[in-house]
Amino acid sequence: MILAVASGKGGTGKTTVAVNLAACLPEPVRLLDCDVEEPNCHIFLKPEIHSSERFTLPFPTVDDNRCNGCGECSRICEYNAIVSLKSKPLVFPELCHGCGGCVEVCPEKAITESRREIGTIRSGTWRHVAFVEGLLDVGQTLSPPLIRAVKQHVGTGGITVIDCPPGTSCPVIAAVHKSDYVVLVSESSPFGLHDLALAVDTMRKLDLNFGVVINRAGPMDHRVADYCRKERIPILMEIPDERKAAEAYSRGLLLIESVPGFRKLFENLYRRILSESRRNPGSMQGDRRDVEGIA
Amino acid sequence: MKISISAQGPNPEALVDPRFGRAAQFLIYDTDTDSYEVLSNAESQDAFQGAGIKAAETISRHGARVLITGHCGPKAFSTLKAAGIEVVTGAEGLSVSQAVDKYRSGQFNAANSSDVRGHWQ
Numbered sequence: 001m002i003l004a005v006a007s008g009k010g011g012t013g014k015t016t017v018a019v020n021l022a023a024c025l026p027e028p029v030r031l032l033d034c035d036v037e038e039p040n041c042h043i044f045l046k047p048e049i050h051s052s053e054r055f056t057l058p059f060p061t062v063d064d065n066r067c068n069g070c071g072e073c074s075r076i077c078e079y080n081a082i083v084s085l086k087s088k089p090l091v092f093p094e095l096c097h098g099c100g101g102c103v104e105v106c107p108e109k110a111i112t113e114s115r116r117e118i119g120t121i122r123s124g125t126w127r128h129v130a131f132v133e134g135l136l137d138v139g140q141t142l143s144p145p146l147i148r149a150v151k152q153h154v155g156t157g158g159i160t161v162i163d164c165p166p167g168t169s170c171p172v173i174a175a176v177h178k179s180d181y182v183v184l185v186s187e188s189s190p191f192g193l194h195d196l197a198l199a200v201d202t203m204r205k206l207d208l209n210f211g212v213v214i215n216r217a218g219p220m221d222h223r224v225a226d227y228c229r230k231e232r233i234p235i236l237m238e239i240p241d242e243r244k245a246a247e248a249y250s251r252g253l254l255l256i257e258s259v260p261g262f263r264k265l266f267e268n269l270y271r272r273i274l275s276e277s278r279r280n281p282g283s284m285q286g287d288r289r290d291v292e293g294i295a
Numbered sequence: 296m297k298i299s300i301s302a303q304g305p306n307p308e309a310l311v312d313p314r315f316g317r318a319a320q321f322l323i324y325d326t327d328t329d330s331y332e333v334l335s336n337a338e339s340q341d342a343f344q345g346a347g348i349k350a351a352e353t354i355s356r357h358g359a360r361v362l363i364t365g366h367c368g369p370k371a372f373s374t375l376k377a378a379g380i381e382v383v384t385g386a387e388g389l390s391v392s393q394a395v396d397k398y399r400s401g402q403f404n405a406a407n408s409s410d411v412r413g414h415w416q
Contacts, residue, residue, distance in 0.1 A: 074352065080345025083352050085378040092370055095345050 004179035008199030010166035013215035018163035028158030033133035049124035058113035066110035073102035144174040182210035188221040299359035307392035313365025316347030347371025372409040
């Protein structure tokens with residue numbers, strides 16, 4: 001089973017949910033940190049890293065002697081990374097997504113692929129949790145290929161927890177793609193609700209099954225809970241707004257090990273996800289599910 | 296000779312568009328016939344990246360030998376250079392016809408490099 005933890009808004013607690021959930025799941029469990037622009041699961045799990053490899057993307061190199069300047073490469077490139085002006089094409093590696101289209105269409109077979117490094121993939125373990133993270137190099141912008149490479153470590157059997165990037169654009173789509181269930185972590189604030197609604201729209205468009213975790217839940221602001229009830233989205237867990245939780249987080253500690261009652265919360269979250277994902281295999285479109293269990 | 300001008304509107308009275316890659320459109324002035332034609336820049340406007348590269352390709356395929364615009368980034372500049380197109384920047388604030396007159400009277404210098412930075416740099 002693949003569980004993706006996403007959010008819409010940044011800073012709502014994706015990593016907190018991902019690491020604490022992974023840490024209390026039964027073996028075999030894998031945690032993939034796909035927030036490759038700033039992976040931070042390692043701060044809380046402190047895994048022992050066994051291997052570290054550089055990740056590369058292909059980009060075209062043109063053989064001047066073979067190129068006849070026909071411009072087919074330029075026409076197929078959606079990314080404007082190769083441009084032909086009746087002469088040898090110009091290549092802009094930083095714009096290339098590595099799709100290989102230009103290599104395929106070149107009638108003169110003048111294009112071969114070179115590779116450029118854009119990031120690192122590190123693997124290790126923490127107790128019973130297998131850990132993999134992607135780290136995009138500073139100055140690089142193309143995170144989806146690195147995210148997909150990290151997801152090659154999904155493995156078979158057991159549970160894989162994916163810590164996703166924030167937002168609702170390409171990196172998030174790459175991270176949640178093909179997951180069995182998505183946990184959307186939100187906070188009850190105007191920004192939290194606004195971005196949660198965007199994330200909900202995205203998950204519905206992708207036909208993914210999902211539920212919501214409300215972080216820093218307090219008695220003052222009910223807007224996210226109200227929204228979920230109205231949209232018939234299950235609220236999987238509410239993380240209470242407790243000073244002890246904030247202190248543990250600021251020290252890089254797991255909440256399930258340092259705040260009384262939190263292990264129970266996350267064990268219940270896992271059970272709730274299991275029952276939700278079984279109850280609704282497949283689509284949430286035209287959702288008519290009951291609202292049982294919503295606080 | 297064809298001179299390409301990034302333009303905010305479809306006629307010579309329109310202001311020069313300060314943007315090159317995302318220009319509203321191009322006007323192509325032909326010195327041989329003393330006439331203007333409109334060249335669409337829709338493909339570059341829709342591009343999610345590399346708009347300047349695409350725009351350079353567009354005007355090059357249309358036979359332009361000179362570009363008059365407001366600003367030009369590094370990728371667009373190297374593409375224009377490879378296409379052998381002379382680049383003139385700093386024409387914002389002028390109308391298209393004023394910019395052409397100023398160029399033809401030799402009051403513009405060709406740019407040696409891009410005058411703005413690329414994205415993410």
